[in-house]
Amino acid sequence: MQPSVIYKNIKYSGKWLEQEEIVYRDHNGKMMSWENVKRKNSTGAAVIIAKLKPSNRLILIRQYRPPLDNFIVEFPAGLIDDNENVKMTAVRELMEETGYTGVVISVSYPIFSSPGLTDESLYFVKMEIDELSPENISPKQSSEPTENIEVLHTSENELNEFLKERFGVGDSIDSKVAAFAIGLSDNQF
Amino acid sequence: MQPSVIYKNIKYSGKWLEQEEIVYRDHNGKMMSWENVKRKNSTGAAVIIAKLKPSNRLILIRQYRPPLDNFIVEFPAGLIDDNENVKMTAVRELMEETGYTGVVISVSYPIFSSPGLTDESLYFVKMEIDELSPENISPKQSSEPTENIEVLHTSENELNEFLKERFGVGDSIDSKVAAFAIGLSDNQF
Numbered sequence: 566m567q568p569s570v571i572y573k574n575i576k577y578s579g580k581w582l583e584q585e586e587i588v589y590r591d592h593n594g595k596m597m598s599w600e601n602v603k604r605k606n607s608t609g610a611a612v613i614i615a616k617l618k619p620s621n622r623l624i625l626i627r628q629y630r631p632p633l634d635n636f637i638v639e640f641p642a643g644l645i646d647d648n649e650n651v652k653m654t655a656v657r658e659l660m661e662e663t664g665y666t667g668v669v670i671s672v673s674y675p676i677f678s679s680p681g682l683t684d685e686s687l688y689f690v691k692m693e694i695d696e697l698s699p700e701n702i703s704p705k706q707s708s709e710p711t712e713n714i715e716v717l718h719t720s721e722n723e724l725n726e727f728l729k730e731r732f733g734v735g736d737s738i739d740s741k742v743a744a745f746a747i748g749l750s751d752n753q754f
Numbered sequence: 755m756q757p758s759v760i761y762k763n764i765k766y767s768g769k770w771l772e773q774e775e776i777v778y779r780d781h782n783g784k785m786m787s788w789e790n791v792k793r794k795n796s797t798g799a800a801v802i803i804a805k806l807k808p809s810n811r812l813i814l815i816r817q818y819r820p821p822l823d824n825f826i827v828e829f830p831a832g833l834i835d836d837n838e839n840v841k842m843t844a845v846r847e848l849m850e851e852t853g854y855t856g857v858v859i860s861v862s863y864p865i866f867s868s869p870g871l872t873d874e875s876l877y878f879v880k881m882e883i884d885e886l887s888p889e890n891i892s893p894k895q896s897s898e899p900t901e902n903i904e905v906l907h908t909s910e911n912e913l914n915e916f917l918k919e920r921f922g923v924g925d926s927i928d929s930k931v932a933a934f935a936i937g938l939s940d941n942q943f
Contacts (some may be wrong), residue, residue: 568818577766587820592902599820629757631776631788632873676932679867684821713781743865744930748937
């Protein structure tokens with residue numbers, strides 16, 4: 566039979582995250598329980614795969630993440646604010662986190678970051694940045710003072726090597742960047 | 755200055771997941787607070803990128819996930835058990851979830867699924883499956899009775915189209931599969 570959720574119980578509600586118990590009927594018709602973490606007041610995130618044109622370099626960011634107590638290499642990304650659509654979030658976050666003004670090329674369907682643990686969703690947004698445009702010659706981040714983001718550039722050919730090097734000097738690597746890199750080089754597999 | 759964690763407070767402890775408050779010193783030396791979700795008793799997961807040889811088809815799975823109340827297309831994957839290394843987990847989980855016997859080609863460094871929300875970590879494991887080997891002619895899953903996993907096959911050339919179709923008929927898509935697919939087709943970008 567078709568599994569489905571019967572009810573949910575909020576077990577703990579923090580400022581940003583909420584832990585809930587999900588009681589559901591499984592494919593055998595049996596009542597089961599699962600644990601889920603929700604982002605409160607969030608409709609998802611934009612994750613930005615941006616390239617500088619014409620050099621074709623990829624933009625990544627490096628920032629400290631308290632859950633890892635470490636610096637991690639990620640795609641630029643941010644939560645979709647109220648009254649924003651995904652494209653608006655992507656343009657705003659790219660500007661805030663990297664200083665670059667880009668244009669959106671395409672937006673994916675909604676996807677899920679870790680579906681066994683959280684219903685957190687995101688959209689991949691492909692963007693292009695005209696690096697010869699005056700506004701992109703000396704990009705200036707407009708991050709919030711609590712953020713401290715380093716902008717990284719790499720060519721796609723060198724992405725796997727680049728990530729290995731960052732890992733080698735102690736950085737962590739985000740799963741979406743790593744999966745993208747494996748896909749890029751998969752003709753070698 | 756170098757940010758670092760000062761202390762952590764467990765705010766709620768479920769059966770599998772634990773929510774904690776992290777108090778850390780940021781790059782300005784200021785005390786800040788963050789929320790993190792931990793998997794209890796887990797050292798990470800193996801996420802399997804497996805190909806059938808010689809047909810070169812990719813193996814994906816489709817299963818119901820209570821957090822989404824929906825079916826989702828993912829790579830085969832599972833948590834690393836006590837007394838296992840990542841390779842052992844990958845071989846075991848591929849067998850349990852798909853019925854296939856595969857060999858490990860490579861294992862990535864540890865990576866992080868959603869570093870703003872959780873310290874959950876995983877390893878990408880590339881595997882090959884000899885589809886002409888007797889044990890792989892009629893693969894039989896050995897899933898736990900609580901699991902109900904459908905095995906999907908697709909060529910890499912058709913992966914993006916395949917995922918769009920699955921989304922079109924109502925399935926959700928995992929971020930690691932989607933990022934891999936975007937990487938595969940990125941020469942079109």
